[in-house]
Amino acid sequence: MSASFEGIGFGYRPRAAYACDPAMTRGRFYPEPxxxxxxxxxxxxxxxxxxxAFRRLKHKTQVFIAHEGDHYRTRLTHSIEVAQIARALARALCVDEDLAEAIALVHDFGHTPFGHTGEDALDAMMKPWGGFDHNAQSLRIVTRIERRYAEFxxxxxxxxxxxxxxxxxxxxTDGEGRGLKGPVPDTILHFCGLFDLELDRYxxxxxxxxxxxxxxxYNTHDIDDGLRAGLLSLDMLEAVSLPGGILTAVxxxxxALDAVRTGHELMRRQITAMVEDVIATSRANLDELQPYSPADIHSAGRPVVTFSPAMAAWEKELKTFLYANLYRHPTVMAVRENADRIVRDLFGHYFANPRDMPEGWREGLDRAEERIKARDVADFIAGMTDTYxxxxxxxxxxxTPDLG
Known part of the structure; x- marks a missing residue:
């Protein structure tokens, strides 16, 4: 399959048969020229x-609360870094770079203030009404909450x-519609009933x-932020296979290289090693599958863009290390505990007093049924930045608990 935009100003042609072809898009929920x-x-x-929603990512936590320092990643800088890597992979695999970039840039839209702490707190508060899931929230934002256009x-x-x-x-889901990792959020099920996203396919x-x-x-840049915060050290990384091997070579x-530049050299080499591993492994997967269209990717029954078995094992080891030594570090956990209280307090207050929400959010909520009121309160809080x-x-x- 190929697409040609010659004569209408594009001059772009997907090179792989399995690439998503913008000329063959399945369209939009609301048809547009x-x-x-x-x-x-x-x-x-x-x-x-x-x-x-994209601008708000500037002041949403990745690992460290945004005001702790100007150089730590936020959801915005993380999303830009993901988009850069996604484009590089798409280019190497001969698929549509713009689509890969768009998905990378939107993937964190549904995250709450204070990172996963905020999500866990909102999920707990929303349990009587279906819980909270950041992926479902991303879909709510791009299909409902953003209000920018006159016609939809x-x-x-x-x-x-x-x-x-x-x-x-x-x-x-599986082929029978059963959730593979627990119940599928109602937001996703409802939208797919109107615009089928084929939840059982890749x-x-x-x-x-x-x-x-x-x-x-995040496996690479969270190390960088952890080093900057003093919660990780280069010596600690020596015992972890992937960064340890790279660190030895550096x-x-x-x-005679100083510690800061040694850390930067480690980061760039780790990204390169992981990207090159994905490209080589994915090309081998595609050669084995021999897909002739995007539909062949959808029905493959397995992912085709993967790490090699060795890199997958190293990546899992690195994640385990980061959870134990960074994400669960006592300093981070103390901040998380206070952030959890802020989100729970806000939800409880707005649920009981919806008139304290801003104009555009509070209208009619004092008379709405609990399910609707709770979801609107969750929408409002999920959209907040840390600072707000x-x-x-x-x-x-x-x-207010101290997060500094």
Missing amino acids: ESPTRTPFQRDRDRIIHST EGLNLSWETLEGLVKHNGPL ASVEAQAAAIADDIA RERYP AIKEHRRLFDR
């Missing part, structure tokens, strides 16, 4: 970048971008590239 100068996937990327709610993204957003980590190569780019980015070649959540807590409560 196509752009004469941009492919559908380029328009998706542009809409994502210009959205309010949301961003009206193409089917391929929405599919990649919902399924970038793999299918959500997503595109572009979506799979974005997903593994996410792993590469020290052998540059024995702290500000609101200070406005509503006498004492």
Whole structure:
């Protein structure tokens, strides 16, 4: 399959038969005239970048609370780094770079303030009404919550971008519709009843590239932030196979290099090693599968963009190390405990007093049934930045936990 935009200003042709072809898109929920100068996937990327949700990522926690330092990653800088890696993978695998980039840029839209702490707190508070899931929240944002266009709610993204957003980590159901990792959130089920994203099938190569780019980015850059925060040290990394082997090579070649630049050299080499491993392994997977269309990727029954078995084992070891020594570090956990209280306090207050929410959010909630009120309160809190959540807590409560 190929696509040609010759004569309408694109000059772009997907090179692989299994690439998502923008000329063959399955369309948008609300039909729109196509752009004469941009492919559908380029328009998706542009809409994502210009959205309010994208800007809010600037002040949302990755690992460290945003105000702890100017150089730590936020959800925004992380998303940009993921997009860069996703584009590199897409280019090497001869698929649509714009689609891979769009999925990478939108994948964290549904994250709450204070990272996974905020998500866990909202999920606990929302348990009576279906819980909270950041992936489902991302879908709510791009199909409902964003209000920028005169003719529709949301961003009206193409089917391929929405599919990649919902399924970038793999299918959500089996062939009988049963959830593979527990119940599928109602938001996703409801939307798929209107615009079927084929939850039992694998997503595109572009979506799979974005997903593994996410792993590469945070496995590497969380080390960088951990070193900067003083919670990790280069000596600690010596015992972990992937960074340890790279660190040994860097020290052998540059024995007089200072610790900061040694860390940077480690980061760039680790990204390169992981990216090159994915490219080589994925090419081998594709050669074995011999897909002739995106449909062959959807029905493959397994992912095709993967680490090699050796790299997968090293990556799992690194994740285990980071959970034990960074994400669960006492300093991080103390901040998480206080952040958890802020989110729970805000939810409880707004649920009981919806009139304290801003105009545009509070209308009618004092008369709404509990399920609707709870979901709207969760939508409001999930959209908050760290700084706004702290500000609101200070406005509503006498004492706000210290996150500094």
